[in-house]
Amino acid sequence: xxxxxxxxxxxxxxxxxxxxxxxxxxxxxxxxxxxxxxxxxxxxxxxxxxxxxxxxxxxxxxxxxxxxxxxxxxxxxxxxxxxxxxxxxxxxxxxxxxxxxxxxxxxxxxxxxxxxxxxxxxxxxxxxxxxxxxxxxxxxxxxxxxxxxxxxxxxxxxxxxxxxxxxxxxxxxxxxxxxxxxxxxxxxxxxxxxxxxxxxxxxxxxxxxxxxxxxxxx
Ligand code: C5J
Numbered sequence: 001x002x003x004x005x006x007x008x009x010x011x012x013x014x015x016x017x018x019x020x021x022x023x024x025x026x027x028x029x030x031x032x033x034x035x036x037x038x039x040x041x042x043x044x045x046x047x048x049x050x051x052x053x054x055x056x057x058x059x060x061x062x063x064x065x066x067x068x069x070x071x072x073x074x075x076x077x078x079x080x081x082x083x084x085x086x087x088x089x090x091x092x093x094x095x096x097x098x099x100x101x102x103x104x105x106x107x108x109x110x111x112x113x114x115x116x117x118x119x120x121x122x123x124x125x126x127x128x129x130x131x132x133x134x135x136x137x138x139x140x141x142x143x144x145x146x147x148x149x150x151x152x153x154x155x156x157x158x159x160x161x162x163x164x165x166x167x168x169x170x171x172x173x174x175x176x177x178x179x180x181x182x183x184x185x186x187x188x189x190x191x192x193x194x195x196x197x198x199x200x201x202x203x204x205x206x207x208x209x210x211x212x213x214x215x216x217x218x
Contacts, residue, residue: 005216007208008198012176014149020067024154029109042185050183053210068122081128131163153181158193175205
């Protein structure tokens with residue numbers, strides 16, 4: 001079965017059986033007060049708008065039996081996988097917060113927001129960087145499952161979503177980014193990041209909405 005969802009620069013055609021829904025970094029540390037995002041001085045409430053549309057897309061993907069992948073940015077408790085250059089620009093990584101050590105695996109704040117908790121059988125991918133392919137086994141898992149297209153969602157649009165889409169594009173995966181299922185602490189960065197994806201005939205991929213995707217699904 002092939003589906004065509006309205007998008008820019010044109011319809012995004014995909015087969016649900018060879019497509020994965022990728023939910024990037026919908027973690028308490030980015031979306032809730034007291035975590036990494038707010039320690040950087042950001043208004044974390046700006047990311048909340050993505051939660052509801054993403055819940056609808058997640059439900060539809062589950063109904064269709066699609067591959068679902070949830071990523072988490074963070075580090076080992078001993079921080080051996082945290083590059084010194086990253087730590088130098090975010091010295092609170094690993095420090096205590098009301099939600100546990102910031103961006104450290106196993107801590108409450110590092111985990112997903114309750115509304116978007118993974119269901120049994122869905123892939124949880126821990127990554128030390130911005131991109132989901134860097135220093136992870138994501139590509140191997142996608143190739144093993146015959147996945148050729150990705151529906152990409154999550155936060156933040158211009159950082160981890162964008163990096164992942166660029167990495168995926170270079171590896172030959174076709175990406176649809178759902179604009180209302182992504183979010184940024186900087187609304188203007190969100191807008192421009194999305195335009196950068198679909199510009200030039202879709203230089204990195206396609207951009208659409210959750211409504212247009214859901215309308216296209218069987
Ligand atoms: C950031 C992310 N913004 N998930 N991470 O540091 O976009």
